Amino acid sequence: MGEALSELRQRLAEIHDLERALGVLGWDQRTMMPPRGAPARAEALATLGGIVHERFVDDETGRLLDRLAPHEGSLEYDSDDASLIRVTRRDWEKARRVPSELAASWLREGAKAQAAWLEARAASDYGVFLPAFRRVHEIALRWAECFDPGDSPYDAFLDEYEPGMKTAEVGAVFAVLRPELTAIVAGAGEPADNSFLHGDFPVALQQEFLDDVLRRFGFEADAWRLDATVHPFATSFARTDIRMTTRYKPDNLRALWAGMHEAGHGLTYQGADPALERTPLSGSPSLGLGESQSRTWENLVGRSRPFWARFLPELQRLFPPLAAVGLEEFVRGVNRVAPGPIRVDADEVTYSLHIILRFELEQQLVDGSLSLEELPEAWNAGMADLLGVEVESDVQGVLQDVHWSRAAYGYFPTYALGNAISLQIWRHVQADLPDLDAQIEAGEFSELYGWLRERLYRHGRKFTPLETLERAIGESSIDPQPYLEYLRAKVGALY
Amino acid sequence: MGEALSELRQRLAEIHDLERALGVLGWDQRTMMPPRGAPARAEALATLGGIVHERFVDDETGRLLDRLAPHEGSLEYDSDDASLIRVTRRDWEKARRVPSELAASWLREGAKAQAAWLEARAASDYGVFLPAFRRVHEIALRWAECFDPGDSPYDAFLDEYEPGMKTAEVGAVFAVLRPELTAIVAGAGEPADNSFLHGDFPVALQQEFLDDVLRRFGFEADAWRLDATVHPFATSFARTDIRMTTRYKPDNLRALWAGMHEAGHGLTYQGADPALERTPLSGSPSLGLGESQSRTWENLVGRSRPFWARFLPELQRLFPPLAAVGLEEFVRGVNRVAPGPIRVDADEVTYSLHIILRFELEQQLVDGSLSLEELPEAWNAGMADLLGVEVESDVQGVLQDVHWSRAAYGYFPTYALGNAISLQIWRHVQADLPDLDAQIEAGEFSELYGWLRERLYRHGRKFTPLETLERAIGESSIDPQPYLEYLRAKVGALY
Numbered sequence: 001m002g003e004a005l006s007e008l009r010q011r012l013a014e015i016h017d018l019e020r021a022l023g024v025l026g027w028d029q030r031t032m033m034p035p036r037g038a039p040a041r042a043e044a045l046a047t048l049g050g051i052v053h054e055r056f057v058d059d060e061t062g063r064l065l066d067r068l069a070p071h072e073g074s075l076e077y078d079s080d081d082a083s084l085i086r087v088t089r090r091d092w093e094k095a096r097r098v099p100s101e102l103a104a105s106w107l108r109e110g111a112k113a114q115a116a117w118l119e120a121r122a123a124s125d126y127g128v129f130l131p132a133f134r135r136v137h138e139i140a141l142r143w144a145e146c147f148d149p150g151d152s153p154y155d156a157f158l159d160e161y162e163p164g165m166k167t168a169e170v171g172a173v174f175a176v177l178r179p180e181l182t183a184i185v186a187g188a189g190e191p192a193d194n195s196f197l198h199g200d201f202p203v204a205l206q207q208e209f210l211d212d213v214l215r216r217f218g219f220e221a222d223a224w225r226l227d228a229t230v231h232p233f234a235t236s237f238a239r240t241d242i243r244m245t246t247r248y249k250p251d252n253l254r255a256l257w258a259g260m261h262e263a264g265h266g267l268t269y270q271g272a273d274p275a276l277e278r279t280p281l282s283g284s285p286s287l288g289l290g291e292s293q294s295r296t297w298e299n300l301v302g303r304s305r306p307f308w309a310r311f312l313p314e315l316q317r318l319f320p321p322l323a324a325v326g327l328e329e330f331v332r333g334v335n336r337v338a339p340g341p342i343r344v345d346a347d348e349v350t351y352s353l354h355i356i357l358r359f360e361l362e363q364q365l366v367d368g369s370l371s372l373e374e375l376p377e378a379w380n381a382g383m384a385d386l387l388g389v390e391v392e393s394d395v396q397g398v399l400q401d402v403h404w405s406r407a408a409y410g411y412f413p414t415y416a417l418g419n420a421i422s423l424q425i426w427r428h429v430q431a432d433l434p435d436l437d438a439q440i441e442a443g444e445f446s447e448l449y450g451w452l453r454e455r456l457y458r459h460g461r462k463f464t465p466l467e468t469l470e471r472a473i474g475e476s477s478i479d480p481q482p483y484l485e486y487l488r489a490k491v492g493a494l495y
Numbered sequence: 496m497g498e499a500l501s502e503l504r505q506r507l508a509e510i511h512d513l514e515r516a517l518g519v520l521g522w523d524q525r526t527m528m529p530p531r532g533a534p535a536r537a538e539a540l541a542t543l544g545g546i547v548h549e550r551f552v553d554d555e556t557g558r559l560l561d562r563l564a565p566h567e568g569s570l571e572y573d574s575d576d577a578s579l580i581r582v583t584r585r586d587w588e589k590a591r592r593v594p595s596e597l598a599a600s601w602l603r604e605g606a607k608a609q610a611a612w613l614e615a616r617a618a619s620d621y622g623v624f625l626p627a628f629r630r631v632h633e634i635a636l637r638w639a640e641c642f643d644p645g646d647s648p649y650d651a652f653l654d655e656y657e658p659g660m661k662t663a664e665v666g667a668v669f670a671v672l673r674p675e676l677t678a679i680v681a682g683a684g685e686p687a688d689n690s691f692l693h694g695d696f697p698v699a700l701q702q703e704f705l706d707d708v709l710r711r712f713g714f715e716a717d718a719w720r721l722d723a724t725v726h727p728f729a730t731s732f733a734r735t736d737i738r739m740t741t742r743y744k745p746d747n748l749r750a751l752w753a754g755m756h757e758a759g760h761g762l763t764y765q766g767a768d769p770a771l772e773r774t775p776l777s778g779s780p781s782l783g784l785g786e787s788q789s790r791t792w793e794n795l796v797g798r799s800r801p802f803w804a805r806f807l808p809e810l811q812r813l814f815p816p817l818a819a820v821g822l823e824e825f826v827r828g829v830n831r832v833a834p835g836p837i838r839v840d841a842d843e844v845t846y847s848l849h850i851i852l853r854f855e856l857e858q859q860l861v862d863g864s865l866s867l868e869e870l871p872e873a874w875n876a877g878m879a880d881l882l883g884v885e886v887e888s889d890v891q892g893v894l895q896d897v898h899w900s901r902a903a904y905g906y907f908p909t910y911a912l913g914n915a916i917s918l919q920i921w922r923h924v925q926a927d928l929p930d931l932d933a934q935i936e937a938g939e940f941s942e943l944y945g946w947l948r949e950r951l952y953r954h955g956r957k958f959t960p961l962e963t964l965e966r967a968i969g970e971s972s973i974d975p976q977p978y979l980e981y982l983r984a985k986v987g988a989l990y
Contacts, residue, residue, distance in 0.1 A: 018542060020539050021520055021539050024519055028522075034717050034735070036717045037735060041732070044516050044732070047516075222529050
């Protein structure tokens with residue numbers, strides 16, 4: 001039995017290495033690659049991705065899993081070995097349904113569509129993106145047909161990012177959020193002044209500020225980097241090789257929050273138990289759980305009063321024009337509630353409304369009730385309806401996000417689920433660390449990171465999202481109420 | 496037959512994709528990776544490298560090559576298809592002799608030894624490097640045993656980098672160079688003043704200068720980048736994704752020549768016939784041929800009087816303290832002949848003497864007459880003997896180059912061969928482009944690049960090094976005399 005397990009571990013370690021190699025190709029593609037490297041990169045991604053898929057779905061993996069079933073039953077459910085066997089079986093059964101050729105095509109056409117998306121953004125013309133989008137969209141639909149239909153054709157997509165979650169469950173959470181968030185926006189009154197966040201902010205100084213903040217958050221020396229990109233993301237090639245990105249603009253400071261957001265993802269990678277390295281358990285249980293942590297560090301920490309009590313003087317030292325801005329004014333400004341066209345620039349209240357629109361449109365694209373041609377118009381109508389925002393151009397509208405260039409349907413809803421989960425967890429953090437505000441005000445994050453690592457991050461991908469939540473805070477469903485209470489209280493206090 | 500050929504092409508294209516993926520992992524490792532990413536990167540390189548090797552040596556490749564042999568005989572020797580079959584057969588027969596496990600180990604232990612080498616450099620202590628060096632050294636010797644012994648145990652190593660070249664042939668060229676170069680150094684008299692090359696040179700401005708020069712050399716827009724590293728190198732992931740590196744130091748300008756050197760490699764990648772893309776023919780015929788071009792752009796262009804007549808004013812604009820330096824003084828300074836401890840900082844005359852030392856030491860390491868423990872002492876003795884230089888520390892001596900961290904024996908001699916070849920080719924360039932100096936003085940390089948591309952670069956890796964030289968200039972052996980004549984004339988004119 002020990003032999004079968006070590007054989008499985010070796011197979012999975014090699015597949016993990018290849019997935020990390022894919023990760024390096026993707027990171028480079030989005031941060032460093034000269035634009036004209038795109039076609040060759042698409043081929044490299046497709047070839048390597050096809051091989052990863054082929055090796056993983058090999059019959060031998062299934063035979064090893066079968067041989068290990070009795071052993072699994074004799075182990076503690078929470079043990080690393082039982083979790084490895086259980087999670088691998090689920091991954092393998094899903095991957096087996098997909099032809100390797102299709103997995104490779106998705107990577108190839110996704111890489112090409114991403115290049116087309118960048119071109120379309122530069123031209124602010126959805127039409128430039130459409131042909132490549134259609135190819136990757138059709139591959140995605142073929143992929144979804146590999147799975148049992150479930151209650152909704154959208155379920156297969158959702159399950160990729162939020163394992164076990166059903167479209168109907170997400171719909172139920174969003175049905176609560178939609179009217180409540182709309183009401184909070186309506187009640188927020190005149191948006192706070194945040195004009196001081198626009199001005200002349202040299203990128204090198206923004207980098208300096210973020211480097212300092214990330215070090216303080218708890219990143220280990222010589223084990224991470226932060227680079228510039230068009231659409232911020234985080235990835236890791238090991239617990240000690242974490243790559244974060246942000247989008248710098250010399251005329252505003254949004255890169256700071258995007259950077260802290262990605263740092264939240266980075267900390268979950270770093271916080272995973274080292275025993276899970278080079279196994280499929282070293283990731284995040286779901287995008288929703290991951291996003292709960294990026295939103296925690298971006299918003300619950302990075303837009304809080306105690307945080308800026310500590311860091312505003314530092315920011316003012318780097319950017320002297322901010323010297324005239326008082327702490328209260330600054331905190332109100334960075335928490336300004338005002339509908340706008342861009343999701344990644346949205347405040348905490350309107351953010352999830354952007355997501356609800358995408359969730360609705362994606363379901364229609366998948367069930368065929370909305371065509372790709374009709375998408376921009378439906379987008380603009382939805383923005384007017386949900387947020388009262390008039391969209392002025394494709395780049396301010398339907399072209400703003402990278403996700404659809406990979407037809408990564410099912411990804412967006414996890415952002416709003418993450419918002420809700422972040423507050424469920426934060427309530428427990430606050431109860432356990434009564435001194436938290438004072439620590440943050442002192443620039444001290446080690447107890448916070450330690451709590452999150454011990455309760456949450458160390459589990460990596462051993463459990464389903466809800467099992468993980470249960471182990472972290474004793475709750476086993478997604479509850480949007482703490483998030484709504486937090487927003488109501490915050491908006492009430494600030495306005 | 497068409498089917499067998501297209502099957503071979505498809506197999507090779509996929510292997511090429513995977514090799515490019517290995518290239519991205521290596522580039523990232525040497526330019527971007529946080530130091531603590533090294534152990535995981537070693538595993539990823541080994542896993543992917545093992546798969547590349549396995550797929551290439553597959554029996555099916557051999558069957559396809561056999562089926563294609565009659566077709567090959569019916570094609571022109573110089574045709575792309577005949578060259579593809581011929582070169583693949585040579586590569587395949589060599590690779591078949593090496594177990595995939597050994598190929599993977601070499602990558603893994605090489606990556607680890609590279610990290611150890613960086614640590615040893617930081618401590619300037621060869622002892623820190625020795626254990627990792629021993630592991631990779633032993634793997635290299637096992638690898639060499641996979642081949643027929645030949646005349647010298649060193650032949651197998653040399654053949655990796657300079658296909659078809661024998662140790663005795665290199666020895667014969669070096670036997671000419673050694674006394675002649677020593678005599679030129681001795682006759683050069685007092686070294687020219689180059690103190691103006693040391694001072695305060697902000698890295699960002701050095702980058703600005705190099706970016707401009709590289710654009711003018713002929714790199715296509717959006718198809719290359721230049722980054723910082725410890726040990727400069729160039730690589731490419733496509734004709735339109737070329738990565739060059741240099742080593743910036745804020746207190747001197749050496750990065751400029753290191754950058755132009757790597758640009759020479761980059762231009763050979765860019766200049767290959769686009770029809771060779773995604774095939775094993777898209778590289779360079781040998782390191783010696785490649786090096787002839789990096790030395791051409793670094794020295795024959797980048798240290799020439801006409802070049803600096805054009806670019807010195809630009810450099811003076813960026814670095815005002817240089818304003819007091821006249822053109823003659825500058826050209827004399829950047830061509831200063833003076834023995835020193837560091838190969839990459841060496842002038843054109845002493846450079847090949849550094850190589851001759853390494854060639855001699857490597858043969859002794861390979862035949863066992865010198866142990867790894869004795870290497871630093873032998874190094875220091877050789878430096879005293881060949882160059883009259885006393886080595887003050889390991890980092891100034893035996894630890895200065897990255898190559899031995901991969902036990903890449905046989906690599907160094909190609910540098911000196913490249914010096915010789917560069918002048919053989921340059922004589923023909925000068926004869927065909929009588930206006931060349933005036934073009935360079937005008938910052939115009941398109942005719943030069945066009946000549947080199949048409950005569951040399953476009954062939955990629957279709958032919959052996961000497962076949963390539965024959966096609967480029969009608970000469971089919973390496974002749975050190977033009978190089979020596981050039982050095983004698985230059986030293987005579989400058990001193």
